[in-house]
Each structure stands twice: as C-alpha cells, then as structure tokens.
Amino acid sequence: MNVRRSRIAVPAVALGLLALSACGSSNAADGKDGGKLDVAASFYPMQFLAEEIGGEHVSVDALTKPGIEPHDLELGPRQIAELGESDMLLYLGGMQPAVDEAVEQSSVANKVDAAALTDLDLHSAGDGHDHGHGHEEEHGHEEASGEASDPHFWLDPVKYAEAAKGVGKALEKADPDHAADYTKNTAALVKKLEGLDKDFTDGLKNTRTKTFITSHTAFGYLAERYGLDQEGVTGIDPKAEPSPARMKELQQVAKEEKVSTIFFETLASDKTAKTLAADTGLKTDVLDPLEGITDQSKGDDYIEVMRANLTALKTALGAK
Numbered sequence: 399m400n401v402r403r404s405r406i407a408v409p410a411v412a413l414g415l416l417a418l419s420a421c422g423s424s425n426a427a428d429g430k431d432g433g434k435l436d437v438a439a440s441f442y443p444m445q446f447l448a449e450e451i452g453g454e455h456v457s458v459d460a461l462t463k464p465g466i467e468p469h470d471l472e473l474g475p476r477q478i479a480e481l482g483e484s485d486m487l488l489y490l491g492g493m494q495p496a497v498d499e500a501v502e503q504s505s506v507a508n509k510v511d512a513a514a515l516t517d518l519d520l521h522s523a524g525d526g527h528d529h530g531h532g533h534e535e536e537h538g539h540e541e542a543s544g545e546a547s548d549p550h551f552w553l554d555p556v557k558y559a560e561a562a563k564g565v566g567k568a569l570e571k572a573d574p575d576h577a578a579d580y581t582k583n584t585a586a587l588v589k590k591l592e593g594l595d596k597d598f599t600d601g602l603k604n605t606r607t608k609t610f611i612t613s614h615t616a617f618g619y620l621a622e623r624y625g626l627d628q629e630g631v632t633g634i635d636p637k638a639e640p641s642p643a644r645m646k647e648l649q650q651v652a653k654e655e656k657v658s659t660i661f662f663e664t665l666a667s668d669k670t671a672k673t674l675a676a677d678t679g680l681k682t683d684v685l686d687p688l689e690g691i692t693d694q695s696k697g698d699d700y701i702e703v704m705r706a707n708l709t710a711l712k713t714a715l716g717a718k
C-alpha cells in the first residue's frame with residue numbers, strides 16, 4: 399500500500415467548501431446525464447454522501463470500484479480525462495494519493511475536500527489508550543516510518559454528519575435550482591446519523607471491557623467517540639506485518655483486558671488476525687472500516703454496515 403503522511407490536518411471548518419468555485423450554478427446541472435449534476439466521488443464514504451444528498455438530481459461516479467482497497471487506487475489517463483468532465487469532485491484529501499494528484503491537475507470548478515468539512519484532530523493514540531504495554535514504542539515506530547495518521551473519520555457518525563452538511567451546502571451552491579431538495583435530503587441523512595450515534599452511545603455504555611483488537615488501526619475516531627480502547631495488530635497500513643514482540647504484547651493485552659474477539663475486515667487479509675486468535679484461543683469476527691461495499695459486506699449501505707459493526711462490538715465487548 400502506497401501510504402504517505404496524511405494531509406488531513408486542515409484549516410478550520412469555516413473553510414469547509416474547499417475550492418468550491420463561485421462560478422458554480424444551475425448551469426452545472428445541464429450536463430451529459432439528462433440534466434443531472436455529474437459528481438465524481440473518490441471512494442465509498444464520499445459516494446454514499448453524494449447519492450443520499452443528491453438523490454435524483456445527481457449522477458455519481460465512484461472512482462474506487464467495489465472490492466478495491468481505496469489506498470491502492472491508480473487512475474489511468476482515460477479515468478483522469480473523464481474526471482475532468484465532472485461537475486463536482488468529492489474526495490478526502492490525503493487518503494488517496496492518485497486522487498489528490500488528479501484533483502490538482504483538474505480544472506473542475508467545484509472541488510470539495512471532505513477533510514475540510516469537519517474537525518479531523520484525533521486526540522487519542524493510534525492503538526487506543528496506553529495500558530502500559532509499551533505502546534509508545536509502537537507509535538514511535540509508526541512516526542519514524544512515515545505511517546499516515548488515521549483518515550477514517552466517517553466511522554464517527556457525528557463527524558460524518560458534519561461532513562454531510564458541508565456536502566449538502568456544496569451541492570446547493572453548484573446546483574441552486576434544486577437547493578431545496580438538497581437541504582431536505584441533508585436533513586434526512588443527518589437525522590439517520592444522529593440515530594446511529596445514539597444507538598452506539600446507548601449500546602456501548604455498559605460493557606465488560608472497553609478494549610477491542612482489530613487487524614489494523616482504522617477505528618480511532620469510533621473508539622474516541624464511544625470511549626473505547628483500540629488495539630491494532632498493525633498500524634494504519636493493513637498490509638503491514640506485526641513483529642513477534644507485538645503479537646506477544648497483544649496476547650497479554652487480550653488476557654488483561656478480557657478481550658474475547660479479534661476483528662478483521664472485508665477488504666484486507668484476515669491471516670494475521672486469525673493467527674493471533676488461534677494463539678490466544680479467541681474468536682474472530684468482522685469489524686468493517688467501510689472503505690467499500692462488496693458482496694461480503696454485512697449490509698448494503700453505510701447505515702446497515704455500521705449497525706452490523708455495533709452488533710459485533712456489543713457482542714465482543716460484553717454489552718450489558
């Protein structure tokens with residue numbers, strides 16, 4: 399995986415609609431798809447926002463196809479050319495180097511970086527809170543190796559709702575003729591996300607343990623929102639191999655923190671997680687970082703998969 403240091407430490411939310419040109423108008427919707435606004439979305443969490451808020455007025459093209467690990471995305475000349483024909487680009491700066499480069503080269507008037515729509519400061523450490531198992535050394539290794547910080551803000555429904563509001567405003571500006579519908583759709587999506595947040599808050603309030611072990615540290619925002627401790631077998635890079643010392647450390651963490659389950663995910667190998675589970679006698683289950691929807695996903699969209707994640711966490715953490 400070609401990971402580089404994330405650039406998602408961005409200016410204040412007030413700068414939200416990054417590079418959203420004043421020339422955006424209802425004329426943007428007079429495009430090639432029967433008058434619909436053509437939106438290029440970099441990967442699934444961006445696609446979901448565009449589709450939910452845009453509704454019948456937009457035609458969304460997902461740059462990252464189902465089953466592709468978003469960080470690994472490469473864009474050919476034809477895709478880059480098609481990207482330039484879009485009315486709007488919706489992406490997450492620092493997440494996908496190929497997309498960042500294409501966006502910089504594109505002359506599309508409406509460029510919306512979701513990283514500028516919410517506060518992406520993650521205050522907890524990458525592997526959750528320190529339990530005295532030498533995590534400082536692990537984090538130091540990540541910093542020294544240039545490991546990117548956690549970009550998975552959409553796993554926090556509150557931050558995702560903030561991004562949804564920004565996308566709604568961007569669509570209103572780009573296509574004012576349908577602004578009322580975008581406002582209505584944004585409100586409906588935010589309400590769903592608020593309900594999801596409440597379910598997570600209530601469901602994870604009283605648990606046997608607050609610690610969960612996952613194949614890589616994609617769940618920092620979720621853990622911080624709901625007071626959980628994330629322990630990653632590897633760092634942000636799902637293809638990284640853990641050291642024998644880290645595997646031994648996690649065995650100790652599992653014992654001390656009463657961990658019952660080792661989580662793996664749909665778009666990355668489950669080999670290491672299953673090896674650790676076998677060594678510790680623990681169960682395995684899926685905790686989906688929602689970078690994409692496939693036939694293996696436990697749901698057809700963001701809301702359904704997040705609810706499946708909640709069910710898995712409640713079981714693993716011993717919710718009461």
